Amino acid sequence: PDALVAEFLRTSRDLVAAQRDVLMTYLGGPGAGAVVQAPAPVAWQPAAVATVAAPTAPTAQSVLALPAAASPTAAAGPTPVAEPEAGATASPTDPDAVLDAVLSVVADRTGYPVEMIEPELDLEADLSVDSIKRAEIAGELAVRLGLPLDASGELDSLSTARTAAGITGLLVERLTGTGDTGDTRPEEETAAADDGTPAESTAEAEILAPQRLEFTEEPLADVTGTIAAGSAVLVLGGGELAPVLADRLRAAGASPTLVPAGELPTATADAVVLLDTLDAQQPPLPDALPLFQAALAGAPGTVVAVERRTEGAASGLRGFFRSVAREYPDLKATLVEVAADATADTVADAVVTELAATEREPVVLTDGGRRRALRLTPTDLGALAATGAGPAGEGQSEAEAAGLDRESVVLLVGGARGITARFARTIASASRCRVELMGRTPVPAPSEDPATAGATDRAGLRSAFLATGLTSPAEVERLVGAVLAEREVRATVDALRALGSEVRYHCVDVLDTEAVRTTVKDIYAEHGRLDGVVYAAGVIEDKLLAEKTTESFGRVFSTKVDGARAVLDAVDVLPRGPRFAVLFGSIAAALGNRGQCDYAAANDALEELGRRWSTDERRGLTVHWGPWAAAETNGGMVTPALMRSYAARGIKLIDPDEGPLSLLRELAWGAPEVHAAVYTASGW
Structure with missing residues (x-):
């Protein structure tokens, strides 16, 4: 309730400021030069959500005459075109004026003071402004500077720029009619619908239990x-x-x-x-x-x-x-x-x-003159899967069928956060098995530092660190990310223990082969067994193929492939190895995705690793997941902003409660010879 009230007051303040300035300019008053001082924004309040646009798009001149804090997207009616004041230098093509507008919007979206945002600061790496937020910034700038809202290609190209200076350069090109307006966006970074709908859509994504698909060969x-x-x-x-x-x-x-x-x-x-x-x-x-x-x-x-x-x-x-x-x-x-x-x-x-x-056809299989394509085909796991614990069950019968009980030991790599943590909670609830977690996040302290414990979200943490005197947004974002990661690890460990499972967390870099081998040996020595492995480690560095560097591609590819290979090799030498190894892939591997050539390749390569590891006694399975809906722990899941973007494009999301149960059913009743499956809420 407090956040809602604060948001209402903030948007009301912006609306009043915008109306005052427009009217004063229209009537010959001080106009843009007189800005009403508004109270400082509450540190924890959410970012502005522009849901109402002026029926008549304002011109660049009239928008630039407004104070930075008064976004025209909050206006409730047509905006009169104001004549520039005598001596005014603001121009829709003046790089300095455009840069000021860009910095103002970025500051509004991130909560950092304008003076702390350098033009060359990397918005994603240094300010945690992901592709969806960049698209939101692009949409607001388009309104402020008079770009047509239906030019989705222009908005999308703006959202790919990584710095305020880069956005400014693209805006100046658009406003002067120079430069390419083609669509160069990674598909998963698209935050506007094809009809130009702004990223901040009010549509709600459909959240469903995932359906299961397999690749089948179809003659060409x-x-x-x-x-x-x-x-x-x-x-x-x-x-x-x-x-x-x-x-x-x-x-x-x-x-x-x-x-x-x-x-x-x-x-x-x-x-x-x-x-x-x-x-x-x-x-x-x-x-x-x-x-x-x-x-x-x-x-x-x-x-x-x-x-x-x-x-x-x-x-x-x-x-x-x-x-x-x-x-x-x-x-x-x-x-x-x-x-x-x-x-x-x-x-x-x-x-x-x-x-x-x-x-x-992106992939054609050929031998003996026969050509076949690979098609995703809906499949099911048979009658047992449909009549086991049932869709609303807690998975006990599935866990029993998969051979998991209180004595079992399961290792989850990358399992303390995101969707893997959700699966860890499901198997703990269903079997009370012993859980070993491995991840990059340092082992968190039992309790959080009181200086940050009261900050409930990213915005609050930013304010807490800024209050200490830090002046580098990049350093603030690093510290904020570390606190949030440790919170998620701590919450996962606490939740698993509350469900009755023994749990340990190991901080290990999956690319350190020796550290992986040592940790696996330690786990086996502790319990005398290891029954299952789930591998979900990975990094994402989305960029269009033409702009991708070999080094970046290598980081994404090796974290998935070399890390998985290191874990599988380590469990191979145990006296009694696991009965299953699940490798978490992505729908990007099965369908391809703009801007994710490296991630799609890495997840595709997992299939062969799992197939090679499999024998008559054990099953290697790669599960290519579609997007999951947001949950109380969001690492590795779809954020609320991205959920709105998916909703605008009609993409359905996996229910975070049903996703883990689907995997448990796969382990219980899936055919041993099947080494790859796709689980997604959308039909594709």
Whole structure:
């Protein structure tokens, strides 16, 4: 109630200030120069939610004449166009005036004083302004500066800028009519609906129990077309295979150019074929990222890569190509998977066939002349899953069927926060099993420092740290993030103990192979057994493929893949290893996602790791989760702002209570030979 009252008073204050200033300017009064001093904002009050826009979009001049705190989005009616005062220098194309507007909005959204926000400060890394908040900032700036609200591409490109200076530069370009207004956003960063609806949507996301899907193979029609005569084709790498393919291409009427392995293409072509992915000794990504970027930079109409599916390969190329297809909708991007024993002639024929195909399939399986695509198909776990504990049950029968009881031991990596913590609570409630948690967050103190304990949210913590005299937003955000992470770990441990489970937390970097091995040995020595593993560690560094660095790609890929491999290798040497290992993937791997080529590739690679680890006695399972709804602990889940964005786009969210029960049912009754499944609330 206090927060609601404070929000009402704040928005009322802004509305009155805006109306006063407009009227004073209109009547020839002091106008923008006279700003009513408003009380300092309450530290814990929520950010402004602009739900009513002026029916007539104000011009840039009239908006810039308003005081920074008086957002026109709060106006209840048409805004008169005010004539600039004599001697006024504010201009819609004046970089300094635009920068002032940008800094004002960023300050309003973050709670930091304007003077603490440097133009080159990284909004996400230093101020925790994620993509959704950047989109909200872009929407408010569009109104203040007179950009059309239906130009969703412009708003989305603004939301991708990472600094106030970057946003300012884009705004000046838009206001002067220069620069590209194309849509360059990562899909998951889209915070405006296709009709230009501002990010702050009042729509409520639909929250449902997830449905289960599996990939099934679907035959593709025979290719009857041919390669266009004279088509220029770049063949990258391939060794002895390259000349064989070149001969096939010439016979088909194309004009091939061979580029030796290790060289980046500089010429443009109608199509590009990447052959070095066929027999790579190591997963080609992330090292091959510059090669893919160079190939795509030439704007070819078709890109084809070839991979030989061998046992244990964890390349992640399926997820990567699905994301390429999302980012480049006008490009035919296809990964062709050939049989392990495919000859050079067979591979060359498969490539020529795919270059002539018209389907836009990101992944094509081929052997013996048969071409198949992978389709997500709704499946169920049979009658037992439907009649076990039931949708509203607490999972006891599922836990028993999965072999979990009070004596069982389950290790959850990344399990003290987010959706993994939710699953930990579910299995603790259902079985009272012993739980071992592993994560990057330092082991928290038993109780929080009194200086921050009274701050209930991020805004309150910012105020608490600013009150100590800190002047660096980046340092404040680091401290705020650390406190919130420790709170979540502490809450998870306390909740598990309250449910009757023994629990320990270990601070371990999953990329430290020796530390992982030592911790797993310690867990086994403590209990004499380890029954199950859940791996959910990961990082996200979203950026469009053309802007992604190899180093960033490597961080995302290795945290998922190398970390999971380290854990699976560590449990492999135990005298009595676990019966199951669940690897938490993402819907991005199954569908691809703009701005997440690295994350999609990493989660896709998990499938092969789980498949390779599986035997007749144990099951490795990768679960690709769709987005989860917000819960009382939000790490790794959808934030309320992103929930509104998803609602505007019609994307349904997984119920945080039903998601863990779905996984428990999968472990209880899922077929042992199934090593990957998708759980999502949306039908896709």
